[in-house]
Amino acid sequence: MTSLEHALSEERDYHDACRTAMTGMVDGAAHHVVTGADVSASGADAEALGHYLRSYAKELRELPDSPLFFGRLDFGRDASARDHAGQSYHIGRRRITEQSRHGTAPPLVVDWRAPVSRAFYRASARDPQGVAVRRRFGWAPWSKGDSGDLTSLEDEHLAAGEPNPQPTSASDPVSVSASDPASDPASAFVSAPAPTGSRILAGEIERPRVGPMRDIAATIQPEQDDLVRSPLAESVCVQGAPGTGKTAVGLHRAAYLLYTYPQRIQRRGLLILGPNRTFLSYISAVLPSLGEIDIRQSTVDDEIARHPVRTRDSEEAAAVKHDARMAAVLHRALYARVSPPAEPVVVPDGSYRWRIPLDELERIVAEVRAEAPPYAVGRERVRTRAVRALQLQAERRAGPVSNSWVQKAGRARAVSAFVDTVWPRTQPEEVLAALLTDPADPLLAPAEQEAIRWTRPPRSYRSAGWSAADLVLLDELAGLIERPDGYGHIVVDEAQDLSPMQCRAIARRAGFGSLTVLGDLAQGTTPWAARNWPEQLAHLGKEQAAVVPLTAGFRVPAAIVALANRLVAALDVDVPPARSLRRDGELTVREVGDLAAATVGAVRAALTHEGSIGVIADEPDTARLRAALAAAGIATATADDLTAEARVTVLPASIAKGLEYDHVVVAEPAAIAGAEARGLHRLYVVLTRAVSRLDVLHSRPLPPELGSPE
Structure with a gap:
């Protein structure tokens, strides 16, 4: 048996032991739910204990099947290792312990959020942090956690003086792989590192995407780790270029805060806010995969939904209602009573x-x-x-x-x-109905007053039909009348698209809590999208929050990023151009005569590769393209149907934000750019949804801002 085979055999045996211990934890939690009911305690204490035991049992029972660890740390014996000298720790998504007669034994697997695990993400040859060897494990794609799916491992020797099996520079990882058992063990070592410094790490980052978003616990980069482990009291704003993992950072920070500050978070709650329900479906599996369930994931519209939306504002009326001045207008209307x-x-x-x-x-x-x-x-x-x-x-x-x-x-x-x-008693609806009937406030220009004035006022505010923007105003009034309950922490994704009045709705719910604000000014597509972060953070009530840029992309290939970057100068936002660490990927820009036929051909070619395929077009074109694909015998799904077996999703550009596909076919960029006032921002979003290959098909001239790609 080679040294590689021996190492893999030992790790597989260890994984089996961890699986046995995990089964014991699940069974033990279920047993404690039963026996805990008989604990002698006060009614309140017994209820609290019962809730904790039931929640813990549910949490363990609902953990998805997956490998139980993804890394290992072997600490050296010198002073830099401190209390961990000579110790070895396996790192996974969940702490796993083995029960013994004398209580709980040392953990078989350490939670990735534990303090000792930070060295897995932060240690380097320049700063080993006491780590002698960092080991990464390569699991077969889509593994459910069977030990036989452990196919490779990679050791990175960090401590000075540590011998390497093969001569390499101090910064090069040493990797052994069992992907091909018949190969010569002497050739199993990586001779050249990937851009990320690790072949296993690069393979995991670049692995094809199918279904919902995955967690990145195994691939967190140092700059991401700094953000993930920010203290609860700190509000942080992440300006993240496409493919930099800003959404994953926000979700992993939520998981970290739940682990590190459980009582403070549970007392006030944690909220994940996304731009739409399609996006929430896409990210829905991340927190459960990290062991966190029952976390509220919502949209701003859902949080403020006092009434169903029954009317639609004109663009002019919506712009006025979302304007920051409406806060003062509403305050005056209320206190005029x-x-x-x-x-x-x-x-x-x-x-x-x-x-x-x-x-x-x-x-x-x-x-x-x-x-x-x-x-x-x-x-x-x-x-x-x-x-x-x-x-x-x-x-x-x-x-x-x-x-x-x-x-x-x-x-x-x-x-x-x-x-x-x-000081008469009043309701938000009563105040707003009176204002919209006669919006005579000097803060608003006459044309703005006319834009929001009801043409046919209802007989009573109780029979009024409210628009989506009205609900934002009603929430403002409700907050002026009675302060709402707040959350301990809120993660706000795609925050650049929030209006000032929507930001105020969030600020009211985070008055005594903190925020993780995620977004990209270049991807702002709403009429009121933010142009800069200081102003947006002021509307969110967190003026002092640090703005941290993430510009290094790990998901979108460099050729695709370079194409999208051609639009940045025309977007009227101050953001650094995105850059990618990936030199793979494919980009094709083609002028075609028949857009539907060309789309079918591009999708057929994409189906020869593994991974997901997204066909993105202006909304009026999606039905035609879906029909053409169906006529060609190609099954398609919609963006919010993540359980569909079809690999091809046809979606309008308006809901592509935040989603990723291995292969993207963009149909008619000019139509996307011309469909709305901030169409170039929308096109920038669409062009950066591909993580492997991008086909741009056009029958009309490309937008001049995009130039003439070679």
């Missing part, structure tokens, strides 16, 4: 009458307004202070009063009438 008192308050008390003079009532209302509490809180403060004024009079006359007297005074008809007059 507050008015000064017109007469004193007189409260009968038996044969006596208590009286609050007009000037004192005016002072109460003015002081509460100056404190600027939420509207509903202000209303109750006015009531409380009016009652306090009565209480002080009563106590000066007859001594302390009882609580029942205070409560009775608060319910007095005169007090309630005073509060209803100066």
